[in-house]
Amino acid sequence: MSRHQSYPLFNLEQAGVPDDLCPVATVVSPMLPGDWRSMRPVVxxxxxxxxxxxxxxxxxxxxEEHAAWFDFNLKTCKGCGICANECPQRRSR
Known part of the structure; x- marks a missing residue:
C-alpha cells in the first residue's frame, strides 16, 4: 500500500496570498462567456x-460598432437575448 501526499502547486505564504482567501478563487479561468452561450445574436x-x-x-x-450597423463579439457574448428583446426594430434576433 502506497501513501500519497498532496503538495500545493505553490506556497501560499510565499505568494502573499491572505489566509482567508480561498485558493480556488485565485485561479484565473480561461473560459469566456461565449464558450457556454446557448443563443447566438444575428443582425x-x-x-x-x-x-x-x-x-x-x-x-x-x-x-461592436461598424460604419452602418452594430455587430456582436461572439467570444464574449453570453447569448442572453437581451439585445433581441430590447431592439425597437427587432433587427437582432
Whole structure:
C-alpha cells in the first residue's frame, strides 16, 4: 500500500496570498462567456437603423460598432437575448 501526499502547486505564504482567501478563487479561468452561450445574436444589417439600444443594454458589452450597423463579439457574448428583446426594430434576433 502506497501513501500519497498532496503538495500545493505553490506556497501560499510565499505568494502573499491572505489566509482567508480561498485558493480556488485565485485561479484565473480561461473560459469566456461565449464558450457556454446557448443563443447566438444575428443582425439584419440591411434593416439596422443603428439606434444603439443593443449596445446600451448588453450586459457584457459585446456589441461592436461598424460604419452602418452594430455587430456582436461572439467570444464574449453570453447569448442572453437581451439585445433581441430590447431592439425597437427587432433587427437582432
Amino acid at each position: 439584419d444589417r440591411d434593416k439596422c437603423v443603428k439606434c444603439a439600444v443593443c449596445w446600451l443594454y448588453c450586459p457584457v458589452q459585446c456589441v
